[in-house]
Amino acid sequence: MLQAIGIHLTIRNHSFHKSTFLNSTNFISGNLYEKFANIADYIHLKEQNQQLVLENIQLKNKVAVLNSIEQTALETVSVDSTFFNQRYSYSVAKIIKNQYTKSNNLLLIDKGKNDGIEKEMAVFNSKGIVGVTEKTTEKYTRVQSILNKNSGISARLKKGANYFGPLVWDGKDYRKVQLTDIPRQANVKIGDTIVTSGMSTIFPEGILIGTVLTIGNKHSSENKINVQLFNDMSNLRHVYVVKSLHKLELKALQDE
Secondary structure, three states, rough: OOOHHHHHHHHHHOOOHHHHHHHHHHHHHHHHHHHHHHHHHHHHHHHHHHHHHHHHHHHHHHHHHHHHHHHHHOOOOOOOOOOOOOOOEEEEEEEEEEEEOOOOEEEEEOOOOOHOOOOOOOOOOOOOEEEEEEEEEOEEEEEEEEEEEEOOOOEOOOOOOOOOOEEOOOOOOEEEEOOOOOOOOOOOOOOOOEEOOOOOOOOOOEEEEEEEEOOOOOOOOOOOOOEEEEOOOOOEEEEEEEEEEOOHHHHHHHHO
């Protein structure tokens, strides 16, 4: 007790000791506060991630509207909010079941008809494409993965001429898919980026897919290109679901 009183008097009556004590106390308390803050951040991480996903959806929808306005502005002198047409709308969903080891892999997401999800809507995340909605119930939707032998999404080279072809999967490696039927004159190089072509009524143009890993024999009829996916298809969680607002009109015209 006497030692504690002595230390107290020393700190109180000597500026150097007082300053050193305060600095040490601030350092210790600062470290404690930082650790408590890190723990609190970890506890609320799920909530923060959900908030970021929702903010991304809002931004994507705003970008879609702005792109429509910009396109209309190029074609008309003045822009009327009732005149331009937004092509795509975006919503968010969470994958609750994921297959990637079978030949015809499927996924389940936690959104369905009640949330505006329909058949043949594009599914992707921040790294790239995931698949296409196949069947919906009131609350859930089944998605045909790009790792499915029935998948045939239209893709193209990001740079250079607009060469495109169907994106398929040979069922061997969940990290790689194949881009086929690319014209022989296409100047394809290892490392080139592959994106969606926008030639279908489902996927918007320019969504990331992966990079060219190997190039097959250009003289073959298929001219198959192996593509290393940006997405880790074994580790998926939150995704975006894209609705093409012009799909029915385009399909009706194609059917005629």
